[in-house]
Structure formats: structure tokens, C-alpha cells
Amino acid sequence: MKALVFEKGGIGDLRVVDLERPSPGRGEVLVRVAMAGVNPIDYATATRLSAIATPKPHIPGSEFAGVVEAVGEGVEGLEPGDRVVVYNRVFDASCDMCLAGQEMLCRRGGLVGLHTNGGFAEYAVVPARNVFKIGEALSWELAASLPIAALTSYHALRRAGAGPGDLVVVVGAGGNTGMFAVQLAKIMGATVVAISRKPWVKELGADYVASLDKAREVVEEASGGRMADIVVDPLGSETLPTSLSLLGANGRLVTFGVLTGQEVRVDFRALYQAQHSIIGSTGGTRRELLDLIGMAGRGLLKVRTWRTYPLEGSIEALEKLFAKERDGRIFIKP
Ligand SMILES: [Zn+2]
Incomplete structure (x- = not known):
């Protein structure tokens, strides 16, 4: 089978090679990968985290969906031909x-794709307990967006207690997770201020769209001066000071990423006086992934695709993750 691999790590070390197709062991499933989402974690796996990636040569790819090709001994409830999405923890x-x-x-x-081989390949072996069936109606792009993009946002919004009547600000609303944070916060009954330069974010259901420098006045207007109940900020140092300043009384800042840097100064007096909370969040649970499969099956979620690459284009796919012109998700279709 064809697969993207690296040995030592670094973008220059990545290459597409022919490997023997793996077989599923006891309790495992062989999945023919139909679509893989490209995320910052995959870039990190191939570069910053390459030393801890196992096995070697290593196949990255932590978010994918596909069709069951074969099941190992002891696997029940799954059979060849089932369309599935892979929970990646x-x-x-x-x-x-x-x-x-x-x-x-x-x-x-x-993490699947870091501590095991991932989905940037024609086939991947995963434990059966990580595999969930999806309906025929789900597009492969949406299915391959549920395990990271949607799940990370859903878990974060749940950790922050998002619900009806909340004013939720989503920073980086045009990003992989951001586009789902907007949709999911709306489904949970919140009013959403999307911080993005992408006009299409409005089509995801955002009530307001603003650039970061206009965020304060838009949140003031949207909240009638009470400011935000929840700010979702996966971007890090560059945006966190603004994000914290948008919180109203009892406001919660929830974070699950630090793309622009991991350190920030926090005024703890302002934090306790307004009873603010800073909440860390990572990934999500299998139960939450099931919720999302249900929502996607009912047509409540959509994904914006920018480019889909074949395996041979995976290096460009990884590099374009950080391109200014990126305007939606990047996928690899093995
Ligand atoms: Zn455990």
C-alpha cells in the first residue's frame, strides 16, 4: 500500500513509499482510508514530535474516516464494507x-497517528473500540472532520458549559476547529460572535462576524454591554490577551491550542474580581464523538473544504496548513 512516512522527522524527510499492507490483530480492524483531515498535530508529529512518534518508519495522520476492509479475531459488530470514523485516542x-x-x-x-501509525496511507489498523459506524449520507470530508475538528470544539464548549442564552466568542472561526465551534455553539443555543476575516463564517450560522481589532465593540453590542460568557481561543499568545478582555462576569475562557505561542501575562486580580475561569480542554470522549456522528447524520453540521490532495501531495498539504491563502480545510484522499 502507498503511505506517507518519515524516519527521523522533518518535512524534508517525508516521502511516499510502498509498504506491505498491515493485517488486523485480535480486537483490531483494518480500515481503507477514504479521507484524512490535515491538522497542526500532523505537522507537529512529522517535525517537533518526530522523536516520540512510533513505530518507525512512521505514518502520520490523526484524523480519518474510511471503510472497514477486514476485522481481526474477536471483533463484533463491525464487518467489511462498513463506513466508519476513527476515534483517535x-x-x-x-x-x-x-x-x-x-x-x-x-x-x-x-494518539493514533503519533503513538501508532496514522491515516496518511491507503490502509490503517486501529483497535475496534476506536471505530464507529457512520451513515451513507455523510460526506467523507465531514466524516474526516469529526474526530479532531468537531470533537475538540464540542468537548471544549461542553467543558465551558455552553448553553442557551450564552454569548460565545469563537476566535479563529475560519479554522479547522473554529468552523465547528461556531456551528456547535449555535446548536447548543448560544449567540455566536465569530472572530475571523473570512466572510463565509457567517454561512456557518454566526450571528456576528468581526476581525480581532473590532471584537470588543461587536461583543459589547451583541451582549448589551455584559460582554462574553464564553470565549473559545485555540490560537495562543497573539489572541489570548484580547480574548481574556472580552469576558464578562463569570466568563469562561476555554483553550485547546497554542499555535501562536504558549505564554501570556494574566491579571489575576481582574480574573478573580469578575469570577473568570480559564479552562483547558483536549480532544473529547467517545461518547461525544457519537453525539457528533448523530448531529452530522441529521444534517446539522457542514465543513468547508479548501483543497483535497492525493497522497503524493501530502507534503504540500501539510505545508499549506499555515498558508495565508488557506480558506477552509485541507484533506488528503489516499
Ligand atoms: Zn485508560
Whole structure:
């Protein structure tokens, strides 16, 4: 099978090669990858995190969907031909976190595509407990956006307690996670201010769209001066000071990424006096992925695609992740 691999790491070390097709072991499933989403984690796997990536040579790709090709011994409820999406946390299903339904915090956990081979290949082997069936109506682009883009946003909004009547600000609303944060906050009953330069963000259901430098006045107007209940900011140092300044009384800032830097000064007096909370969030649970599969199946979610590359174009796909002209999601279609 064809696969994108690296040995030492670094973009220059990536190449598409022919490998032997893997076979599923006991409790595992072989998935023919139909579509893989490209995310910052994949770039990090191939570069910053390459030393910890296993096995080697390593196939990155942490977000993908496809068709079951074969099932290993002991697998029930899945058969060849099933359309599936892959939950991307490696988890043991037996530690205290897993038993509490928090697989992304598994004590012996990891990430599919980093701690195992991923989906930038024609086939991938994954544990059956990571595989969820999806309906015929779901597009492969949307299916391949549920495990990271949608799930990360959904879990973050749930961690922040988003609900009817909340004013939710989404920073980076045109990004992979941002486009789903806007849609999901609307589904959860919130009023949404999308911070983005992309006009199409409005089509995702945002009530207001503003650039970062206009955020304050738009949030003031949208909230009648009360400011935001929740700000979702996955961007980091460059936007966090503004994001914190948008919070109203009892406001919650939720973060799950630091693309622009991981350090920021926080005025803790302002924080406690207005009872602000800063909430960390990572990935999501299998239960939440099931919720999203349900919502997608009912036609409640959509994804904006910018470019779809064949495996041979995966290096460009990874590099274009950070291109100014990017205007929607990037996919790899093996
Ligand atoms: Zn566990």
C-alpha cells in the first residue's frame, strides 16, 4: 500500500513509499482510508514530535474516516464494507480516567497517528473500540472532520458549559476547529460572535462576524454591554490577551491550542474580581464523538473544504496548513 512516512522527522524527510499492507490483530480492524483531515498535530508529529512518534518508519495522520476492509479475531459488530470514523485516542479502557468516560486522559493513553501509525496511507489498523459506524449520507470530508475538528470544539464548549442564552466568542472561526465551534455553539443555543476575516463564517450560522481589532465593540453590542460568557481561543499568545478582555462576569475562557505561542501575562486580580475561569480542554470522549456522528447524520453540521490532495501531495498539504491563502480545510484522499 502507498503511505506517507518519515524516519527521523522533518518535512524534508517525508516521502511516499510502498509498504506491505498491515493485517488486523485480535480486537483490531483494518480500515481503507477514504479521507484524512490535515491538522497542526500532523505537522507537529512529522517535525517537533518526530522523536516520540512510533513505530518507525512512521505514518502520520490523526484524523480519518474510511471503510472497514477486514476485522481481526474477536471483533463484533463491525464487518467489511462498513463506513466508519476513527476515534483517535489510544486508550486502555481500564484505568480510572477511561472508566470515568474520559478516554483522552487515559493514564496509559496516546494518539493514533503519533503513538501508532496514522491515516496518511491507503490502509490503517486501529483497535475496534476506536471505530464507529457512520451513515451513507455523510460526506467523507465531514466524516474526516469529526474526530479532531468537531470533537475538540464540542468537548471544549461542553467543558465551558455552553448553553442557551450564552454569548460565545469563537476566535479563529475560519479554522479547522473554529468552523465547528461556531456551528456547535449555535446548536447548543448560544449567540455566536465569530472572530475571523473570512466572510463565509457567517454561512456557518454566526450571528456576528468581526476581525480581532473590532471584537470588543461587536461583543459589547451583541451582549448589551455584559460582554462574553464564553470565549473559545485555540490560537495562543497573539489572541489570548484580547480574548481574556472580552469576558464578562463569570466568563469562561476555554483553550485547546497554542499555535501562536504558549505564554501570556494574566491579571489575576481582574480574573478573580469578575469570577473568570480559564479552562483547558483536549480532544473529547467517545461518547461525544457519537453525539457528533448523530448531529452530522441529521444534517446539522457542514465543513468547508479548501483543497483535497492525493497522497503524493501530502507534503504540500501539510505545508499549506499555515498558508495565508488557506480558506477552509485541507484533506488528503489516499
Ligand atoms: Zn485508560
